[in-house]
Amino acid sequence: MKLMNNRMSLDYLFNPKSIALIGAAHSEEKLGGVILKNLLAFKGKVYPVNPKYSELMGLKAYPSFYDIPDAVDLSIIIRPAPEIPEILREHKGKAKCIIIVSSGFAEVGETELQEEVKNTGKEIGIRILGPNCMGIYNPHRRLDTFFLPHERLKRPKKGNVAVVSQSGAILSCLIGAMRSSNIGVSKVLTYGNAVDINESDLYEYLADDKYTDVVVSYIESVVDGRRFIEKAKRLSGKKPFVLLKSGKSQSGQSAAFSHTGRLAGRYEVFSSIIKQFGIKEADDMDELIDSAKAISFQKKSPHPSFTKGGAGGISDRILIITNGGGSGVLAADECMRQGLEVTELPEDKKERLKKIFPHFYGINNPLDLTAQVNDADYITALNELKDDFDGFLIIALPNVLGITEGLAPLLKKIKDEVKKPLIAHIAESGISKRLTSLFEKAKIPVYPSPERAVRGLKALLSV
C-alpha cells in the first residue's frame, strides 16, 4: 500500500499534466521568472500565480492558488519561507504533489518553521519535495522546474540515467558534466531538506522506472538509515546504482550539517554498510560521472550479465589495444589497481598476429600498434582476440595520421558483434573532439586519460 502510494504520488511529481507556479515572476532577473520561462516548454497546463499580474510570459496569471479554477497535479512554490505554511494550507484537496523551492529553513537554523512545513504537509495529505531544492528535470516530459537559466546551465539530452542529489549545487555540476560528456538523463532532481520525500522514496520509485537504466546519487546524510539501506539495496538489485557520499571528514560533516540541517553520521560506518550490500560507491565527482557514462552507454536494464568469454572462466580479463606504448602501460597499471587482469595473449593468436602485423608492433597485452598504426589494425586485433577477453580498452592517440574518423564506424560494427564492454581513451589533439563525438554516437564511451578509461571499464564490469 505504502509502495503504491509512493509510486503514485511521485508519478505526479515526475509526470504531471498540470502545474501551478506560486511566486511566478515577469522577468528572468527573478528566480520565479526563470522557472516560469523553463515551464513554457512543458506540454501540459501551467498556472502562474502572482497577485501583481494578470498575465505572465503570455500565460494567464492568478492572484492566488485559490483562484486557479482547476485542481493541479504539481504545485511549485517559490515564496519567502515564512509564507510557506499558509500557502500549503491553500493546497488541501487541490494538488497532488508540491515542490517547495524556497530556502530559509533548517539550513539557516529555522528548524521550527521547517517542522511546521512538515506537519502542514501531513495535515493536508500532500507529498512535498524540498524545501531548499531545485525540483525536477524530466526531458522525456519536457518538464524543467530549475531556477537556472539554460544560458547558464545547458541541460543534458534525453537518456537513461537518473540523478538524485541532496544538493542543488552538486546537481548542477553533475548536469554540466553529463551534458559535456554526452550522457543522457531520464529524471534529475534535488530533494534538499527532505521534510517528506527523501532519497529512499526516490530510489524506490526509480527502481521500477522504465525510462531509467542507471541511477547515480549524491547524498550528504540520510534521515532513516534502515530504510535507506533497504531501498538502496533493492534499487541496486534491479539496476546499476552508483553513490557519492560526502561529509567524510570532520569539517565536511559540519559543512554538510550547516548546509542542509541534517546530521551526516560517521562516514566509516556508512561506507562499510554500503559495501556489505554491494552498492557501488564513487570516490569523487570524476568517478561518479565516469562510471555513469560507461554504464549508461553499454548496460541495459534489467541488466543481463555480459557473456564472459573464454573457457577458463576467469572474469574481468582486459585487452588493451593502443597506438601509444606508454599509454598502454599506464592503463595496465590502473587495471592492476582496479583488480582487472591484463592477461597474456594465447600463444596461437600471438603467432598469427605476428604474421599479420609489421614486425615492430608489440604483440603483447597491451597490444602496441605504435605510431605506424592504421584504423583497420584495431579491428584485426579485436577479431582475433574477441573471445579471449571480457572487456576491451581501445587507446587511440589521434596525433598520428593513421588514426582517422573512419575508426568510429569500424569499432561500432565490431562492438555490436562482440557484445562485451568496449571503451576508449582518446587523448586531446587535432581531431580528438570530432572523433570522441563519433565514438560516443556509436555508444563507445571515451575518457580523457588511460586511468579514467580503466575506471569506467571497471564500473561496467562490476555492475
Next chain:
Amino acid sequence: MKLMNNRMSLDYLFNPKSIALIGAAHSEEKLGGVILKNLLAFKGKVYPVNPKYSELMGLKAYPSFYDIPDAVDLSIIIRPAPEIPEILREHKGKAKCIIIVSSGFAEVGETELQEEVKNTGKEIGIRILGPNCMGIYNPHRRLDTFFLPHERLKRPKKGNVAVVSQSGAILSCLIGAMRSSNIGVSKVLTYGNAVDINESDLYEYLADDKYTDVVVSYIESVVDGRRFIEKAKRLSGKKPFVLLKSGKSQSGQSAAFSHTGRLAGRYEVFSSIIKQFGIKEADDMDELIDSAKAISFQKKSPHPSFTKGGAGGISDRILIITNGGGSGVLAADECMRQGLEVTELPEDKKERLKKIFPHFYGINNPLDLTAQVNDADYITALNELKDDFDGFLIIALPNVLGITEGLAPLLKKIKDEVKKPLIAHIAESGISKRLTSLFEKAKIPVYPSPERAVRGLKALLSV
C-alpha cells in the same frame, strides 16, 4: 668537468644555432617532411639532407651530410635503423649533438644494432638523444623537431614547465593536455631508448635552466638507479619536480620492457626510495597535469616558501569559499584525504562576517555564499580571512547570475596582495569557459572538480 660537458652538449641540443635533417622529405605525408615543415619556423640555419632533391620546402637540400659545407650544432636523423651507424660516422667532428628519431632498435629486439649505435656515438665523441624518440620542442627558440603535424597536435605556449618523457606517446598526451589547460612550457622532450642522453642528464641540465621553474617527468625505467636518485634529488632541491612512474603492475612492466627495451624494475622499491628523497610522485596522468598547472601558475624558481599565515604556525590550513554547499563539502573531504586542514574560522571574524553577510550565508569553513552570491562576496571574505589561512580554494559555480566575468579581476587583485596559494574550481556551465580563461590569465589555476582543485592546492603547498 662531467657536469660542464653535459651542460654544454645539452645546450647544443636545446639551443642550437644550426640544424641538419637527414631524411628530410618533400611532403608532410612522410615523417621527414613533417619535421622539416616544423623546422621552417626555426630562426637558425637548416640543412635538409635527401639525395633525391636539390631543394625541399624552399631550402637548399644536400645529397648527404658530407655535402653540407659547414659544421652543425644539431643533427636530426630519420632514416631506416640499419643505416644509422654509417650515418653517425659521417658526423665525426662536424656536429655537436645528434637526435636519432628512427625506431627499430632494442624496442623490437634489435639490441645488437642498438649496441652498435651506442658504441659509434662514443667513437665519434658526439652526444646522442634517442633512438626511438621525438626529440625537442623549445618554444623559446622556436625549435620543434616533432614528427607530429601541428594540425594533429597543437603545441603549448611558451612558459616555465619542462617536460621530460621516456615515451613519445605520453609526451604527446601531456602536450595536448597542457595546451588545453593553459600551461606554458620551457623545454619538452622524449629520450626514447636512451643509448646516451638519459633522464639523469636531463634532470641535471634542467636543474640549472633559467627558463624552467617546474619539471614534470614520465619514466618507465631507469638505466642507472644510483645516478637517477642523485640527479632527481638535486633537481628536487632546486625546483619543484613531479614524477609519474609507470610499469607498476606485472603486465605494465612487461609492456614497458617491450616498448623501450629497458627493464622497469620493482616498482615498490623504486617508489619508496623516491619518497624517502622527498621527490613528489603523481598517481596518474591527471595528477601530473593538475600538479604541474598549480605549481607553474603560482610558484617561482628558485622557490621561496609562501609565508605561512597566522601566529599559531600550523601550516596547510585551507579556507574554502564556495557558492555551492555540496561542492564545499566534497572539497573538505578531499582536503582531509590530502592531509590539509580545513580549520574553523576565528570567532571574532565569524561574528564580523555574520554582520556583513545575509543571515542565510553559511559562515563556517567551507564558507557557503549560497546561490545568492555576488562576485564581491568572495573578496569580502578573503579580505577578512587572508591572514588566518595558508591556502585558498575558490569554488565558483557560474550557473547563477551572481557570478560574472568581473570575478576574475577582483580575485587577481587580492591574490597579488595575499601572496599565498589561491586556486579555483569552476564547474562546467554557461560562462565557465570564458571565466576559466580569465582566471588563468590572472594566474589562478582552475580545475573541473572540487577534488582535483584540492589536489592542485596540495601540490602547491608541498613543493
